[in-house]
Amino acid sequence: MTRTTHDTHPVQGPEDVSGEATTSRWQQVRATGDAGLATAEYAVATVAAVGFAGLLIAILKSDEVRELLLGIIRGALSVG
Template identity: 50%
Template sequence: MSEHETAVVATQETEDVAGRDDRGMTTAEYAVGTVAAVSFGGVLVKILTDENLRNLILQIILWILETVSGVVLS
């Protein structure tokens, strides 16, 4: 099979029954991805602005580093 024939077959395999090209994201998928990204950003803002959560995460990170390295960091 030539390179051109392989490309044609690969293109045909990405089309669904109705003949639509199914490569890439549709508008609905972009909307879901945008909502997920904004939600994740909101969680990060909450974590970084809350002193208790920031200290908790810092303690977890220090514990992991101490466990892995064997060196007491605090």
């Protein structure tokens, strides 16, 4: 019996552990390639996103940027 986690990537059940099944499974994985990010790539992307968010917070807290943004908002909301 096979369990399916993805249409193109069935997971071999315990009864399908013969050498032939393992070899054909390995050939199938190599033929289909990577279909997403690995856990390490998710971790790197998360750390980069957190660093970028910290940088944005630091920039937006500065008085110059705050005044610039308030000026833009006031100009957009002013009538005439």
